Amino acid sequence: MRIGIVHADITTLQVDAVVNAANSSLLGGGGVDGAIHRAGGPAILKACRELRATTLPDGLPRGQAVATTAGKLPARWVIHTVGPVYSRTEDRSAILASCYRECLRVAAELGAASVAFPAISTGVYGWPMASAAQIAVDTLRGDDSPVGKVLLVAFGDEAEACYLAALGR
Template sequence: MIRIEAVRGDITRERVDAIVNAANNSLLGGGGVDGAIHRAGGPRILEECRLLRSTRYPDGLPTGEAVATTAGRLQARWVIHTVGPVYTRDADRSGLLASAYRRSIRLAAELGARSVAFPAISAGVYGWPMDDAARIAVTTVREVAEKEPVGTLELVRFVLFGPAALTAFEEALAG
């Protein structure tokens, strides 16, 4: 059974097998969590992302998909890059947000990870309301854990930067 928890912290300092990066589709770094992971992990992550762009993803990583690279100088073994959707009231993109979590969990399991740390995907500059982002994240991870083979995966940790995000995820976990 997978243990799911939420903590306040800096995802770049997590001691887990895989850290999920809320990447943009370019895979070449950016702001927020993406920039922090690239800075802390060092140039090897960017080198592998550039290789992915020149081979498998010349047009960028599609929204809702996930791909893994080295973790460089991070304490993790892998960084799983996933692209969450930009929030809009005009279209329901919750399926794409769920897909980002689902595909990241599946990839972590394929890699043989025992533990994975997630940020609040799409809840920063992509504008997703935190309560809804937390609900989708927790619901999706629970569904995957209950219905799909997850290999050696034992722990999913949501690592949240601020107190409001932590509260939203704690409430989603309690619900």
């Protein structure tokens, strides 16, 4: 798997799948979640409501992933995952790593060759960017997924610098 960094708006990327740093309700929110729902249009929310009405009545558990249509996005699918809220007193890094592994698993099941990841849990969930970037890179490098290309989407300069450091560049 090739891992690249792109300084971009994830909703504009032409990849097979974009990852949504969702909340467990899957019904939209702020940050990346809100941007994906707004740019993708009502088809994404409709698909999420269907999941809630059928297979995920209690919402999506942290560390898991599920796919929906991408609606109007240039991507084919959105893979929703719910990251952990950062805690100084409890190590939740395994849950964050699970988000990346589960997204790759779902992407492989879809036949996706390229996936774009935001910095999961670094927004309102408060995960320090440098730590999140290292967990992302270590997890992606340690996975034997058939996905050929992964883009780590840096929304700002700090994220880009942290991804570069995690990749050893």
